[in-house]
Amino acid sequence: MEINFTKTLSKALENKNISEVAREVGMSRNLLQEWTKSRRAPSLKNIEHIKKLADYLGLSLEELLIGKADKKVISSVSFSDEGREYKLVIERTK
Secondary structure (H helix, E strand, O other): OOOHHHHHHHHHHOOOHHHHHHHHHOOOOOHHHHHHHHOOOOHHHHHHHHHHHHHHHHHOHHHHOOOOOOOOEEEEEEEEEEOOEEEEEEEEEE
C-alpha cells in the first residue's frame, strides 16, 4: 500500500489558502506547507492535525493518507448531537 499523502493533500488544497486552512484546523502554516511540498512526512504525533485536516477537506483519514481514486466529495458537514459525532458526505461516485 503506497502512501500518497502529499499528492492527495496538494490536490485537495489546490484552490485554498494554506494559511486560512491551517488556522481553521488549528495547526501551524509551516507544518502544512512542509507537508504539501514533501519536505516533511506526516507522523503519528501529528495524527490529530491530520484527522482535523481530513475532516476539513471532506476526506476520510484513509483517503488523505493513502488516496482513493475517482471519488469527489461534493459537500460535507459535521455535527454533534447528545455527545455523538455525525458526518454527512455527498460524493460523486461515477
